[in-house]
Amino acid sequence: MIPYPNISPEIVRIGPFAVRWYGMMYLMGFVSSYLLVRYQIKKKGLNLSRDFVESLYSYLILGLLLGARLGYVIFYNLSYYIQHPLEIFAVWHGGMSFHGGLIGSIIAGVLFCKKLRVDVWQIADLVIVTAPIGIGLGRLGNFINGELYGRVTDVPWAMIFPSGGPLPRHPSQLYEFFLEGIVLFSIVWLLKNKGFKTGMLFSLFVIFYGAFRFFVEFFREPDPQIGYILGIFTMGQILSAVMVFIGLTIAYLRRSI
Template sequence: MIPYPNISPEIVKIGPLSIRWYGLMYLIGFICSYLIVKREIKRRGLRVEKDFLENLYFYLILGLLLGARLGYVIFYNLPYYINHPLEVFAIWQGGMSFHGGLIGVIVSAWLFTKAKKFDFFTLTDMLVLTAPIGLGLGRIGNFINGELYGRITDVPWAMVFPEGGPLPRHPSQLYEAALEGFALFVILWFLKDKFNRSGIVSSLFLILYGLFRFFVEFFREPDPQIGYILGIFTMGQVLCSIMIVSGSGLLFYRSRK
């Protein structure tokens, strides 16, 4: 067993205000995404208006936050929020869904490209190159927070998480950081110039993320308010299955177009 490092989630605290590792990770992720997309636009010779990226990321961040929160409410705890509707807005209490955030980003990107007359899949192909950076850093933030830990195990690298009881568990946040973050970034970056049709890289992101997350969910503790679905699967795996099917359909469609 490996001791849990027990890093303080707060980098610095001044009175009631604090800077947390989790928030910093997402900030770094958005900065990296902005810089990479800016580089790709220039490298590909795409012509955009002056404030294109600034306006784009404003809507993407808004769509991500709204989608992630509503996704958690709908997918993971709808009965509770029906009885406590005002707590839908209490995002400081936690509760964000990747799949909801993904839907929010897709809707924001589609509306933005439609307004700007920019090809939707050209944009999403650039955005998905950067998504694994934020995903990987976010999982490291989850690890520092001691949340979203894994199932009980006796593997040599198991850890006892402060909120996970006395038994050792899988550090599943680090598994996700390695697969959804590092591995997914390397694969997509290698493939980004291999196709002459837009949308292929976007479809591969949906498929590969879905597969990686589906696999890691077997090591991650399911959400207590839901538990297992059909006795073996988690809600995350159900949503990832939809991602895999959607990505496969998109790959078929864009490959034939």
């Protein structure tokens, strides 16, 4: 067993205000994505201005945050929020969904591209190859917060999380950091210049993320308010399986164009 490092979630506190690692990870993810998208635009010689990218990210960030919150409400605890609707706005109590955030950012991105009459698939490919950076950093934030930990296990690298009871558990946040962050970024970034039709990089991200998340969910503790679906699957696995199906469908349709 490896001791949990028990890092303070707060980087610094000034009076009632605190800068937290989780929020810093989000900020670092957005900044990294923005800079890498600018880098790709310059490298490819695309006629997309800095103002365009900045406006795009204002849409994407808003869509991601709204989608992540509403996704958690709908997918993970709808009955509770129907009874307590004002709690939907209590984001400081926690509760964000990756799948909801992805849906929200896709909707926002599509609306933005349609408004300015630019190719949705081209923009999707530029942005999506940078997404694993933010995802990986977010998982590190989950690890520092001691949340979204894994199932009870006796593997040598198991850890006892402060809020996870006395038994050692899988550090599943680190599994996700590795697969959904490092590995996924390596795959899509290396493939970005291979001459695929537009939309293919987006579909590959959706397929690989869904597959990696489906696998890691076997080691991650299910959400207590839902538990297992059909006896063995988690809500995260159901949503990730849908992602793989959608990704394969997009890949098939884009190849045939």
